[in-house]
Amino acid sequence: MAKSPETEHPNKAFGWAARDKSGVLSPFHFSRRDNGENDVTVKILYCGVCHTDLHTIKNDWGYSYYPVVPGHEIVGIATKVGKNVTKFKEGDRVGVGVITGSCQSCESCDQDLENYCPQMSFTYNAIGSDGTKNYGGYSETIVVDQRFVLRFPEGLPSDSGAPLLCAGITVYSPMKYYGMTEPGKHLGVAGLGGLGHVAVKIGKAFGLKVTVISSSPDKEDEAINRLGADSFLVSSDPRKMKVAINTMDYIIDTVSAVHALYPLLGLLKVNGKLVTLGLPEKPLELPIFPLVLGRKMVGGSDVGGMKETQEMLDFCANHNITSDIELIKMDEINTAMERLAKSDVRYRFVIDVANSLSPP
Amino acid sequence: MGKVLEKEAFGLATKDESGVLSPFRFSRRETGEKDVRFKVLFCGICHTDLSMAKNIWGFTTYPLVPGHEIVGVVTEVGAKVTKFNAGDKVGVGYMSSSCRSCDSCSDGQENYCPKMILTSGAKYYDDTMTHGGYSDHMVCEEDYIIRIPENLPLDAAAPLLCAGVTVYSPIKYHGLDKPGMHIGVVGLGGLGHVAVKFAKAMGTKVTVISTSESKKDEAINHLGADAFLVSRDPEQMKDAMETMDGIIDTVSATHPLLPLLGLLRYKGILVMVGAPEKPLELPVMPLIFGRKMVVGSMIGGIKETQDMMDLAGKHSITADIELISADYVSTAMERLEKADVRYRFVIDVGNTLKPAP
Numbered sequence: 001m002a003k004s005p006e007t008e009h010p011n012k013a014f015g016w017a018a019r020d021k022s023g024v025l026s027p028f029h030f031s032r033r034d035n036g037e038n039d040v041t042v043k044i045l046y047c048g049v050c051h052t053d054l055h056t057i058k059n060d061w062g063y064s065y066y067p068v069v070p071g072h073e074i075v076g077i078a079t080k081v082g083k084n085v086t087k088f089k090e091g092d093r094v095g096v097g098v099i100t101g102s103c104q105s106c107e108s109c110d111q112d113l114e115n116y117c118p119q120m121s122f123t124y125n126a127i128g129s130d131g132t133k134n135y136g137g138y139s140e141t142i143v144v145d146q147r148f149v150l151r152f153p154e155g156l157p158s159d160s161g162a163p164l165l166c167a168g169i170t171v172y173s174p175m176k177y178y179g180m181t182e183p184g185k186h187l188g189v190a191g192l193g194g195l196g197h198v199a200v201k202i203g204k205a206f207g208l209k210v211t212v213i214s215s216s217p218d219k220e221d222e223a224i225n226r227l228g229a230d231s232f233l234v235s236s237d238p239r240k241m242k243v244a245i246n247t248m249d250y251i252i253d254t255v256s257a258v259h260a261l262y263p264l265l266g267l268l269k270v271n272g273k274l275v276t277l278g279l280p281e282k283p284l285e286l287p288i289f290p291l292v293l294g295r296k297m298v299g300g301s302d303v304g305g306m307k308e309t310q311e312m313l314d315f316c317a318n319h320n321i322t323s324d325i326e327l328i329k330m331d332e333i334n335t336a337m338e339r340l341a342k343s344d345v346r347y348r349f350v351i352d353v354a355n356s357l358s359p360p
Numbered sequence: 361m362g363k364v365l366e367k368e369a370f371g372l373a374t375k376d377e378s379g380v381l382s383p384f385r386f387s388r389r390e391t392g393e394k395d396v397r398f399k400v401l402f403c404g405i406c407h408t409d410l411s412m413a414k415n416i417w418g419f420t421t422y423p424l425v426p427g428h429e430i431v432g433v434v435t436e437v438g439a440k441v442t443k444f445n446a447g448d449k450v451g452v453g454y455m456s457s458s459c460r461s462c463d464s465c466s467d468g469q470e471n472y473c474p475k476m477i478l479t480s481g482a483k484y485y486d487d488t489m490t491h492g493g494y495s496d497h498m499v500c501e502e503d504y505i506i507r508i509p510e511n512l513p514l515d516a517a518a519p520l521l522c523a524g525v526t527v528y529s530p531i532k533y534h535g536l537d538k539p540g541m542h543i544g545v546v547g548l549g550g551l552g553h554v555a556v557k558f559a560k561a562m563g564t565k566v567t568v569i570s571t572s573e574s575k576k577d578e579a580i581n582h583l584g585a586d587a588f589l590v591s592r593d594p595e596q597m598k599d600a601m602e603t604m605d606g607i608i609d610t611v612s613a614t615h616p617l618l619p620l621l622g623l624l625r626y627k628g629i630l631v632m633v634g635a636p637e638k639p640l641e642l643p644v645m646p647l648i649f650g651r652k653m654v655v656g657s658m659i660g661g662i663k664e665t666q667d668m669m670d671l672a673g674k675h676s677i678t679a680d681i682e683l684i685s686a687d688y689v690s691t692a693m694e695r696l697e698k699a700d701v702r703y704r705f706v707i708d709v710g711n712t713l714k715p716a717p
Contacts, residue, residue, distance in 0.1 A: 026436060108626065113626075116626045116627075116650065116651060174651075177651065239413045243378040261642070262639070270463075270464055270469075271472070272554075274647070276644055276647060278644070278646060279645065279648065279650070280644060283618075283641040283642050283643040283644065284641075284642045284644060285639040285641065285642070286617070286639055286640050286641070286642035286654065287634050287639040288635055288636050288639070288656060289635060289637075289656075290636075290655065290656070291632055291655060291656025292632060292633070292635050292656035292657060293656070293658055294472065294656070295469075295472060295533075295655065295656060295657055295658065296655070296656055297653050297654070297655040297656075298642070298647070298653065298654045298655075299647060299651070299652065299653035299654075300644060300646075300647025300648035300649070300650070300651060300652060300653075301648060301651050302648045302649050302650075302651060
């Protein structure tokens with residue numbers, strides 16, 4: 001007989017879970033494994049709310065295994081470390097991101113690309129290497145193999161640094177991989193949300209000229225005066241879009257709804273690169289002529305490996321890059337999700353887990 | 361009628377969107393100091409000729425003399441020409457001039473120059489329209505002329521000037537030329553069959569991906585492909601998932617990208633060299649979860665075209681052609697529309713093109 005979430009592991013755990021595709025989150029008792037010799041147990045302080053959390057609790061992609069405890073932008077304190085753990089000690093401030101497992105022996109893993117390992121497992125809504133379901137960071141504690149735990153740099157605040165664990169690496173990794181870091185080049189950031197606002201900051205830190213491309217004219221002031229973008233392009237204004245044709249070297253496309261690629265491809269110069277990071281439910285329309293006539297590229301990227309994620313955190317700490325957040329209590333999460341669905345957040349909700357999550 | 365230039369010429373032109381070709385007299389400029397004049401011996405028929413003849417893309421100016429896979433023998437060179445002499449075997453491809461000073465031109469990528477001038481159907485600096493290789497002779501700037509290796513038969517080398525460089529350029533640019541890599545080629549037509557030959561010459565393993573079994577024997581026994589995959593067979597496609605480093609997609613019709621993306625390994629590259637008119641559906645998840653890319657490519661720069669031609673000479677690579685006479689061109693165009701050719705028509709211009717009476 002299958003064990004229940006409460007009994008499958010020896011240690012009681014508590015968090016909030018969604019139980020069906022209504023996506024409504026509520027208190028949930030489950031259990032966590034003992035701290036193994038390679039493990040770090042993390043008392044969770046903060047957890048960012050990523051758009052993926054919303055997609056998953058609503059089963060937008062059709063592979064949610066309820067109950068789902070979301071959360072993969074986790075910052076906390078190591079409370080236990082296994083005897084083989086060398087990188088961390090009790091009391092260290094650590095982070096856990098999108099991935100908590102991989103085979104650790106394939107070509108991808110050997111190249112520090114755990115995110116592309118065919119046996120990679122996500123922090124939540126996935127089956128871990130012990131065959132049980134992974135529960136994420138909307139919970140008090142989490143037990144993670146040391147390979148998937150990150151050192152949180154001095155100077156990076158726990159609350160506003162938490163979203164970097166997904167949003168940060170999601171934009172940093174493709175910018176490095178696709179060579180979108182040459183100072184002086186022109187980066188377009190499509191969409192100004194959790195990913196987009198971090199892309200602006202990281203882009204500026206790389207010395208790029210940054211233009212935000214958005215359908216909301218009211219974000220212009222924020223984009224330029226607060227986030228530091230050099231210019232702002234309203235994508236629904238055909239005249240402005242026409243003037244900007246053939247001006248950008250790179251575009252980071254963070255828009256998660258279905259949207260038109262044709263106008264974005266037009267903004268790119270010859271050899272321009274567009275990286276698509278949002279995960280719309282339906283395919284996008286890809287016009288081929290612009291790609292052919294301008295040797296342009298559309299590529300994808302999926303978070304980053306552990307080594308690169310650590311590099312990104314250190315980079316952000318050095319450049320004082322954090323996420324702009326709205327701190328919420330655990331019991332405000334359902335309202336936050338409704339607001340997130342309407343993009344009504346500047347720019348990431350972060351749950352103050354340690355101070356607001358307590359079993360009833 | 362247009363401006364009259366110094367030298368008489370004749371060829372075949374389309375006069376309207378019917379695309380029907382008929383004899384046409386026109387004129388070409390005198391050989392300028394940096395020009396090379398050559399007698400046309402052969403000209404390949406590219407699918408683009410058909411699209412331009414029928415104004416499918418909406419920018420054709422009539423009358424249009426098509427043809428941009430042109431080979432012949434040099435008859436005269438201008439005073440400042442250094443690279444060619446009368447008697448040389450040369451060719452010209454899709455472009456015959458560019459600005460020479462933009463980033464693209466400086467990078468040997470004249471094909472992406474915003475002022476690139478097409479060999480057929482574009483406005484030249486003297487305000488006349490360029491007329492292509494379905495004609496008795498050409499005069500072109502030296503910098504855009506390609507030398508044909510001595511050992512290559514001219515008729516079968518002609519299509520390389522467009523089809524050859526179109527597949528060669530992205531294979532090199534995206535690093536898909538490393539021995540041992542696995543390259544897929546979608547569509548076995550003018551571009552596809554040449555892609556197989558070049559990819560094999562570079563030491564890669566090649567799988568042809570086609571909608572039907574009918575071309576399997578050709579692909580493997582004649583063109584040298586290592587494997588053949590029927591894209592409509594789910595079992596075959598499933599077995600081949602995540603096995604390819606790159607795919608050269610030569611198909612111009614609308615077709616699904618999802619199965620092709622599935623064939624690519626992590627960081628695989630799907631190169632689009634066919635030009636479907638309507639957008640294709642792009643499922644984003646396969647791109648994201650495998651860090652894969654879809655890229656486009658159009659012909660190649662001049663140096664690249666020469667490199668490609670030299671490689672073809674080294675490995676004796678030519679196109680598989682059906683040589684036709686000038687009065688068969690219209691029929692050939694109809695057959696081309698139905699993909700009824702193995703794999704490129706080439707017009708025997710030198711022997712069969714006659715001026716209108």
